[in-house]
Amino acid sequence: MSGDPLWSIFVNACLINNFVLAYFLGICPFLGVSGKLATAARMGGAVTFVMLVSSTCAYGINQLLIAIDAPYLRLISFIAVIASTVQLVEMFIKKVSPALFRTLGIFLPLITTNCAILGLALFQTNKGYDFAQCIVYALGAGVGFTLALVLMAGLREKLELASVPDVVRGTALTLTLAGLLSIAFMGFAGLGG
Amino acid sequence: MAMHLSMTDARSTDEFIKGLWRENPVFVQALGMCPVLAVSNTARNALAMGLATLFVLLMSNIVVSTLRAFIPKQVRIATYILVIATFVTVVDYAIQAISLDLHKALGAFISLIVVNCLILGRAEAFASKNTVTRSILDGLGMGIGFTFALLCLGAVREILGNGALFGVQLFHDGFQDWVVMILPSGGFFSLAAWLLVFNAVKQRRARHASADVEVAR
Numbered sequence: 001m002s003g004d005p006l007w008s009i010f011v012n013a014c015l016i017n018n019f020v021l022a023y024f025l026g027i028c029p030f031l032g033v034s035g036k037l038a039t040a041a042r043m044g045g046a047v048t049f050v051m052l053v054s055s056t057c058a059y060g061i062n063q064l065l066i067a068i069d070a071p072y073l074r075l076i077s078f079i080a081v082i083a084s085t086v087q088l089v090e091m092f093i094k095k096v097s098p099a100l101f102r103t104l105g106i107f108l109p110l111i112t113t114n115c116a117i118l119g120l121a122l123f124q125t126n127k128g129y130d131f132a133q134c135i136v137y138a139l140g141a142g143v144g145f146t147l148a149l150v151l152m153a154g155l156r157e158k159l160e161l162a163s164v165p166d167v168v169r170g171t172a173l174t175l176t177l178a179g180l181l182s183i184a185f186m187g188f189a190g191l192g193g
Numbered sequence: 194m195a196m197h198l199s200m201t202d203a204r205s206t207d208e209f210i211k212g213l214w215r216e217n218p219v220f221v222q223a224l225g226m227c228p229v230l231a232v233s234n235t236a237r238n239a240l241a242m243g244l245a246t247l248f249v250l251l252m253s254n255i256v257v258s259t260l261r262a263f264i265p266k267q268v269r270i271a272t273y274i275l276v277i278a279t280f281v282t283v284v285d286y287a288i289q290a291i292s293l294d295l296h297k298a299l300g301a302f303i304s305l306i307v308v309n310c311l312i313l314g315r316a317e318a319f320a321s322k323n324t325v326t327r328s329i330l331d332g333l334g335m336g337i338g339f340t341f342a343l344l345c346l347g348a349v350r351e352i353l354g355n356g357a358l359f360g361v362q363l364f365h366d367g368f369q370d371w372v373v374m375i376l377p378s379g380g381f382f383s384l385a386a387w388l389l390v391f392n393a394v395k396q397r398r399a400r401h402a403s404a405d406v407e408v409a410r
Contacts, residue, residue, distance in 0.1 A: 023231065075307060076275060079278050083270075122305070126301065175384050176382065178381045
């Protein structure tokens with residue numbers, strides 16, 4: 001249905017309409033896990049993986065729901081798929097790297113309630129992307145999320161050393177930083193058409 | 194007996210009041226930030242989003258607290274999410290029926306109420322352990338607190354960005370719109386500003402409290 005070329009979908013999801021900075025999706029992990037650079041990068045990797053898998057499943061489910069004419073089941077089935085994918089990733093990480101499992105902590109199961117992932121599934125359905133476009137869109141969104149998270153973590157690591165008034169410390173400062181990053185990302189508008 | 198009654202009354206009003214200010218979901222607990230930032234560009238969108246979330250929160254609290262004895266521990270999170278998703282689907286279709294414009298303006302964010310951490314958080318932390326009445330009060334309090342926070346943000350952003358409130362023009366033609374407030378970055382900035390106000394009030398109170406202790410000594 002949608003004839004956008006693949007590279008333009010990628011640039012769009014990753015930079016112009018960055019999921020975190022333009023759509024406000026996935027703010028919770030963005031504020032919660034962006035304290036340290038290494039953790040932020042790994043969290044980005046985990047989210048990108050879940051995005052790819054759930055985007056693939058969501059595409060299949062949507063085709064099935066269209067076939068049996070039950071679009072009102074879309075939301076419920078998407079969220080069920082995402083929850084089970086996250087469970088899988090959790091078990092995988094626990095097995096492969098217990099250290100990473102501990103650092104991510106509560107934010108790992110919370111990927112389920114990461115709006116970026118459900119948002120991705122809903123957007124790709126609304127835009128009517130075909131299978132290849134879905135994969136590229138998910139990849140772009142994941143890379144964009146990782147990019148935002150890593151940039152933010154880098155800034156916050158530097159900021160730790162600065163002396164800031166007590167009132168500003170904490171979430172307020174992080175949000176101001178996010179606002180500035182969001183302005184910077186507006187510079188990408190027009191790229192990729 | 195009378196005293197006992199008044200005591201339980203005081204506690205149940207407290208369930209309601211705590212969500213409005215002391216444990217305000219947005220300003221104090223920083224929950225459900227995504228919709229707060231995304232749809233608060235006008236006061237009307239903010240109010241609609243707040244009411245939709247209030248409804249879902251209230252209904253899911255009622256269902257979860259009613260069924261709390263029957264839901265197996267291992268699959269409780271999945272059950273809560275399915276309950277929430279059902280009510281969100283209801284809200285989605287209802288808004289589409291009431292106002293198509295509003296449905297377009299809010300877009301995918303209505304469906305995204307499902308993943309609002311606030312709702313799942315209340316189901317897990319409160320409704321699964323408390324009676325139906327208390328859960329209703331808790332849901333109402335938290336929902337109204339959430340709507341209040343959304344309105345605070347939406348009003349500031351609409352006044353500065355459009356020079357209007359609920360679509361009514363407030364200033365003369367000479368007013369220069371502060372466009373950045375409508376854009377995504379404006380959401381971050383105005384929420385940061387509100388948090389600063391809250392922090393300042395909290396610190397001032399803490400200082401006063403410690404000063405009182407000093408005086409008492």
